[in-house]
Each structure stands twice: as C-alpha cells, then as structure tokens.
Amino acid sequence: KLTVCTLTSQSLHHLKSKGATIKRNGITGEIFVARVIHGGLADRSGLLHAGDRITEVNGYSVDGLEPEQVIERLARSQGTLMFKVVPITDRPVNNQTILYVRAMADYSPQQDPAIPCAEAGMDFRKGDLLEIVDQSDTLWWQAKKLPSTSACAGLIPSTNLLRRKQKEFWWSQPYQPHTCIIPCESEAVGMTRDSLSTGSSQQSFHTRCSGSGYGALNNPYEEVVRYQRNPQDKHRLVALVGPSGVGVNELRRRLIEINPVTFQGAVAHTTRAARSYEESGKEYHFINRELFENMVYSNRFLEYGAYKGHFYGTSLDAVKDVLNSGRICVIDIEPHAIQSVRTHELKAYIIYVKPPTAERMKETRKDAQITTNYYVNRPFKEEDFQEMEEAARKMESQYCQFFDSVMVNDGLQDSCVQLLRAVRRAQDEPQWVPANWIRPTEEF
Numbered sequence: 001k002l003t004v005c006t007l008t009s010q011s012l013h014h015l016k017s018k019g020a021t022i023k024r025n026g027i028t029g030e031i032f033v034a035r036v037i038h039g040g041l042a043d044r045s046g047l048l049h050a051g052d053r054i055t056e057v058n059g060y061s062v063d064g065l066e067p068e069q070v071i072e073r074l075a076r077s078q079g080t081l082m083f084k085v086v087p088i089t090d091r092p093v094n095n096q097t098i099l100y101v102r103a104m105a106d107y108s109p110q111q112d113p114a115i116p117c118a119e120a121g122m123d124f125r126k127g128d129l130l131e132i133v134d135q136s137d138t139l140w141w142q143a144k145k146l147p148s149t150s151a152c153a154g155l156i157p158s159t160n161l162l163r164r165k166q167k168e169f170w171w172s173q174p175y176q177p178h179t180c181i182i183p184c185e186s187e188a189v190g191m192t193r194d195s196l197s198t199g200s201s202q203q204s205f206h207t208r209c210s211g212s213g214y215g216a217l218n219n220p221y222e223e224v225v226r227y228q229r230n231p232q233d234k235h236r237l238v239a240l241v242g243p244s245g246v247g248v249n250e251l252r253r254r255l256i257e258i259n260p261v262t263f264q265g266a267v268a269h270t271t272r273a274a275r276s277y278e279e280s281g282k283e284y285h286f287i288n289r290e291l292f293e294n295m296v297y298s299n300r301f302l303e304y305g306a307y308k309g310h311f312y313g314t315s316l317d318a319v320k321d322v323l324n325s326g327r328i329c330v331i332d333i334e335p336h337a338i339q340s341v342r343t344h345e346l347k348a349y350i351i352y353v354k355p356p357t358a359e360r361m362k363e364t365r366k367d368a369q370i371t372t373n374y375y376v377n378r379p380f381k382e383e384d385f386q387e388m389e390e391a392a393r394k395m396e397s398q399y400c401q402f403f404d405s406v407m408v409n410d411g412l413q414d415s416c417v418q419l420l421r422a423v424r425r426a427q428d429e430p431q432w433v434p435a436n437w438i439r440p441t442e443e444f
C-alpha cells in the first residue's frame with residue numbers, strides 16, 4: 001500500500017525546519033522517517049510519521065541511497081516536494097502529555113557527538129524553562145524553550161540520557177572537592193561537628209540537609225508547575241542571596257522598615273551573650289552552646305554558622321512563626337542554604353541580588369562600610385568590588401537555576417522599589433515552582 005504525499009520545499013536545506021529526520025535500515029538498506037519534529041513542516045502537514053518507509057522523492061527511487069544522499073536530493077529540489085511512502089502499520093497513538101521542567105544543567109547539541117542530528121537539537125542553559133512535547137523516544141525528547149518563540153520543537157536528551165552524559169563527564173574530570181553538590185546527610189553532620197568543636201572566629205555557614213537530595217547529577221530536569229498562592233494561604237518565604245557585601249542585609253532591613261506590619265525577619269538564635277538592652281526573642285533568641293548544638297543535631301536550622309567566636313542560626317521554627325502570623329518573612333541566606341528553603345512548606349521565592357559594575361559600586365558605596373571578619377568595619381576598597389564581582393560570577397554559575405528573580409543593587413532607592421515589586425510578584429502572581437511542592441512525593 002503506497003501513499004503519496006506532498007510538502008513544499010521551503011527551507012529544505014535545514015533538516016530542522018523541514019521537521020523530520022531519516023535513517024537507513026542497516027540490513028535491508030531501506031530509508032525510514034526516524035523522527036518527526038513537533039511543530040515542524042512535516043508534522044504540520046500531518047502526512048509523514050516516524051516509521052514510514054520512504055521509497056521515492058520527487059519521482060526518483062531512494063533505493064540503495066545513503067540518508068545523506070537523500071537529504072542532498074531534497075536540498076536540490078525546488079517547488080513542490082513529493083514523497084512516496086509506505087506508511088507504518090502500527091502508528092503509536094499520540095497520548096503525549098506535556099511536561100514542564102526547569103533545566104538544572106547546560107546542554108549544547110553542537111558539542112554532543114551522540115545527537116542523531118545536531119541541527120535538530122536545542123541548546124539550553126541552567127535555569128531555562130522547557131516545555132517537553134514528546135517523550136516517546138527513551139533517549140531523545142522534543143522540547144521548546146519558554147517563553148516559546150518558535151512553533152518548532154528541538155531534540156534534547158531525555159532525563160536518563162542526560163544523567164548518563166553528566167556521569168561520564170563527572171568521572172572524566174579531575175577530583176575537585178569544592179565543586180561537589182550539597183553534601184549528603186552524613187557529610188553534613190561531619191561538617192557540623194568539626195565547626196562546632198573548632199569554634200572558629202571566621203564567618204562560616206552550614207546548612208540543614210533537606211534530605212530530598214539534589215544536584216544536577218541526580219536531576220537534570222526539575223519538573224515545575226504554574227502556581228499562584230491563594231490569598232488565604234500563608235505567604236511564601238522570601239529569601240535574598242548575593243555575594244558578601246552586595247547589600248542583602250541592608251535591603252532586607254529597609255524592606256521591613258518600609259512596612260513592618262507586612263514584612264518581618266526571622267529571629268535568629270545565637271550563643272553570644274545578650275547586651276543590656278537586648279531581649280531574648282526580640283533581637284535574637286539567646287541560648288547556650290549546648291542547646292545550640294542540640295538544635296544543630298536535630299536539624300532545626302535552615303542555616304547556621306560561626307561569627308567572631310559565637311554561633312548564629314536561623315531556625316525553621318523562627319521562619320514558620322512569622323509565616324503563621326500572616327506576615328511575609330524575609331531572610332537572607334547563603335546560597336548553599338537555598339535547598340533547605342525550597343520546600344513544599346516554605347515555598348521560598350529566591351531573589352538574587354547582584355552587584356552593579358565596579359564603576360557604579362565605587363560611586364554608590366562611597367559612604368558605605370564593609371563588614372569584615374576582623375572585628376572592624378571599614379570603607380570599601382577597589383579590591384572589594386573586584387572580589388564581589390568574582391563571587392557573583394561564581395554564585396551565578398553554580399546557583400542561577402534556583403533564582404526566581406534577579407535584581408541589581410545599584411541605587412538603594414531603586415533597589416527597594418525593585419525588591420518590593422519582586423516580593424509582590426512572588427505572593428500575588430503565578431510562578432513556576434517545583435511540581436513536588438504542589439503534589440508532594442518524597443517529602444511526606
């Protein structure tokens with residue numbers, strides 16, 4: 001049974017825009033449609049399907065030809081294109097469900113020798129939102145980047161394939177202890193004990209392990225869903241991250257100052273002694289070291305660290321207290337604590353505060369003081385701006401996939417307006433969030 005179908009030859013040179021790939025059966029030499037690209041010309045015509053056998057192109061037999069020769073012939077033809085095909089007998093029913101994911105890794109088809117057709121591939125970067133329109137192949141899925149500019153999908157590696165590629169890449173790299181993904185539970189406990197026993201006077205922070213396990217190695221795509229907070233629900237936690245000295249603390253303080261009825265910070269715990277004017281539960285929860293250690297071991301801190309010989313920590317309960325009171329809790333965290341607040345319960349909205357150029361910093365930070373690890377605050381120096389730029393670059397390359405919003409802290413007033421807007425968006429507008437926040441799987 002033969003079917004003749006026609007397609008216009010527009011953009012034939014480009015396999016991707018024609019929207020199909022072909023392959024040759026190694027034994028019989030027959031040419032088959034390997035894949036029809038979602039939204040491409042072939043797909044829209046509805047006439048070609050994966051598995052169809054091509055027998056003729058524009059009246060010429062493809063018998064004995066290599067796929068490249070067929071492509072060449074197609075590229076040379078003008079006007080209307082005519083295929084003679086033997087349709088596949090058991091065409092799979094199209095029961096594809098669309099899946100939305102956030103990429104947790106970078107991918108470039110041009111650098112992947114294993115992709116069946118690099119031109120049909122789609123590159124993406126960590127943090128990109130992808131709409132996966134076809135998962136029928138176990139190795140190569142089809143996806144569009146959101147917001148979608150093209151009707152045509154591109155090939156991307158499936159979760160399993162990308163994970164495999166990452167593992168191969170990982171093992172091919174020299175050992176780099178600091179590139180490791182967040183420590184697993186047992187490592188985290190080890191770090192904790194060390195830091196508590198040394199009582200370092202340097203600033204150092206550790207985090208609670210969420211136990212859900214993360215890392216590009218485990219999960220190259222994070223499934224996401226559109227979520228809008230119901231006005232009756234608790235607010236989402238707002239967490240600010242940024243390189244040290246960029247101004248997260250200042251911004252948080254100002255936000256709360258603007259509207260203390262709506263915004264509140266979480267009261268941290270500390271082992272330092274209360275000053276005469278301080279009250280436990282107000283500035284800090286003042287607790288002794290033993291209690292602090294117990295809280296660390298029972299995983300009660302979202303993040304904690306040592307500073308000038310004392311311990312400080314933000315507990316999950318302190319954040320929950322604010323959220324339960326109906327206010328919006330605003331905290332600043334170290335980037336490695338991001339995972340501990342990205343939970344079904346807190347639904348943290350992460351705002352990344354980025355430094356402006358060194359030039360602008362020099363202008364805007366004339367009267368500002370940098371907090372150092374050595375008991376004094378001092379004016380900013382040129383090197384501080386360079387260090388900050390470098391720290392920002394590293395932070396972005398490692399954590400950008402978790403940033404819900406990015407703002408540049410240039411002029412303070414403008415930054416406060418930007419921050420207010422971002423917080424409002426987080427609470428009142430639909431956002432993409434991990435699917436397991438809405439349909440929890442492993443957290444319960």
Ligand SMILES: Nc1ncnc2c1ncn2[C@@H]1O[C@H](COP(=O)(O)OP(=O)(O)OP(=O)(O)O)[C@@H](O)[C@H]1O
Pocket residue numbers: 242243244245246247248249250251364365367368369370371409410411412415
């Ligand atoms: N946009 C800005 N313009 C001018 N000065 C600023 C601006 N943002 C912050 N500052 C000042 O820069 C200094 C450092 O800010 P801040 O203490 O908030 O930094 P940080 O990001 O919390 O860093 P660290 O975590 O190291 O304390 C402060 O003196 C603050 O007032």
